[in-house]
Amino acid sequence: MILKELELRSFRNYEEAKLSFEPGVNLIVGDNAQGKTNLLEAISYLGSGRSFRAQKTAEMVRFGADFGEVSGKVFSQEREQTLRFVLFSGSRPRQIWRNGAKKKTAGEIAGVLPTVLFCPEDLMVLKTGAASRRRMGDQVLCQLRPNYDAALTEYNRILDQKTRILKDHFDHPGMLDILPEYNTRLCQVGALLISYRARFYDSLGKSAAVFHGQFSGGSEEFRLEYKTVSSVKDPFATVSQLTQDLLDHLERHYRAELETAQCLTGPHKDDFDVSLSGINLKSYGSQGQTRTAAISLKLAQRELMGREWGEEPVLLLDDVLSELDPGRQDFVLNQIVSGQVFITCCEPGRFTKLGKTIEISKGTVI
Ligand code: ATP
Ligand code: MG
Numbered sequence: 001m002i003l004k005e006l007e008l009r010s011f012r013n014y015e016e017a018k019l020s021f022e023p024g025v026n027l028i029v030g031d032n033a034q035g036k037t038n039l040l041e042a043i044s045y046l047g048s049g050r051s052f053r054a055q056k057t058a059e060m061v062r063f064g065a066d067f068g069e070v071s072g073k074v075f076s077q078e079r080e081q082t083l084r085f086v087l088f089s090g091s092r093p094r095q096i097w098r099n100g101a102k103k104k105t106a107g108e109i110a111g112v113l114p115t116v117l118f119c120p121e122d123l124m125v126l127k128t129g130a131a132s133r134r135r136m137g138d139q140v141l142c143q144l145r146p147n148y149d150a151a152l153t154e155y156n157r158i159l160d161q162k163t164r165i166l167k168d169h170f171d172h173p174g175m176l177d178i179l180p181e182y183n184t185r186l187c188q189v190g191a192l193l194i195s196y197r198a199r200f201y202d203s204l205g206k207s208a209a210v211f212h213g214q215f216s217g218g219s220e221e222f223r224l225e226y227k228t229v230s231s232v233k234d235p236f237a238t239v240s241q242l243t244q245d246l247l248d249h250l251e252r253h254y255r256a257e258l259e260t261a262q263c264l265t266g267p268h269k270d271d272f273d274v275s276l277s278g279i280n281l282k283s284y285g286s287q288g289q290t291r292t293a294a295i296s297l298k299l300a301q302r303e304l305m306g307r308e309w310g311e312e313p314v315l316l317l318d319d320v321l322s323e324l325d326p327g328r329q330d331f332v333l334n335q336i337v338s339g340q341v342f343i344t345c346c347e348p349g350r351f352t353k354l355g356k357t358i359e360i361s362k363g364t365v366i
Pocket of ligand 2 (some may be wrong): 036
């Protein structure tokens with residue numbers, strides 16, 4: 001997939017911008033707070049309908065504007081295609097367009113412009129909290145499986161509603177009558193999430209192990225283990241079995257959930273562990289090992305998406321190269337011999353010879 005052109009209108013700090021890109025490496029250069037990450041956010045949003053930094057769509061609309069727009073011309077699936085999102089500052093739902101036709105969900109644009117983002121926080125993802133690991137996995141899985149994206153959206157919606165019931169039941173005990181209905185649906189959709197995740201993490205772990213092997217000269221054995229609700233004995237079991245497992249666990253935590261007014265159990269607490277030759281990285285990994293393993297995971301994400309769509313996804317490297325020592329920089333750069341790459345950095349230094357340089361200042365292209 002190649003993003004050929006990008007147009008922004010009232011997106012973040014961009015008032016209006018039109019950019020064209022190279023099929024290979026595009027280097028986005030500029031001082032701090034000029035709009036480099038905003039540009040990568042626009043690209044990744046255009047491809048997935050999800051932002052890697054905004055909590056709400058309205059955050060992406062330029063301060064003071066009523067609506068914003070991101071559109072692009074893409075060469076994908078052997079033809080030219082266009083994508084367009086219109087975002088509103090109020091509560092009006094966003095609009096999605098593909099090749100001039102209006103679409104209902106982001107799932108209908110899946111595969112046109114898949115992207116993989118790599119930023120400095122990802123380097124420590126195996127050390128930090130589970131939430132960032134879930135986000136990292138979801139970012140890719142949502143693009144790979146539109147049905148997963150839809151299930152995750154529904155799960156989060158039910159979770160919000162259930163949390164409200166748990167918080168309000170002290171004042172309105174009658175609300176507990178509808179709780180079982182919510183629990184059942186939550187477990188059904190949750191089971192679907194677990195089923196998708198089990199398969200995804202299995203492939204991701206296998207692919208990352210190959211990269212890690214090349215990287216470490218085969219001296220360490222990389223293993224990824226998906227961790228979900230403890231009552232789930234086999235995450236590859238049927239969805240109905242998984243639903244039952246989740247319901248069992250929920251039942252055992254019924255009292256505790258009421259008392260704490262929190263949704264204590266479910267795949268919204270999922271995580272994964274990485275170990276090297278049996279040693280858990282979260283607890284014992286060195287800085288270097290953790291970074292190398294994180295790079296292997298990112299390259300694996302890219303490979304999985306490439307395999308799925310038959311074309312390399314667009315790789316977005318946000319400030320990450322300058323965070324790496326020369327050995328790791330070279331490993332990453334040597335792995336991305338093909339496909340389109342966007343690299344942001346403040347000081348281009350040795351990267352300028354990699355491809356086209358685009359300079360950004362205060363939300364405008366120089
Ligand atoms: P750094 O090198 O520090 O990472 P950057 O070039 O990546 O900087 P961005 O994260 O892209 O910078 O942000 C640039 C600016 O965009 C920030 O100063 C921020 O205040 C501004 N900004 C973010 N959202 C909006 C918005 N909705 N409207 C207007 N400006 C915004
Ligand atoms: Mg930035």
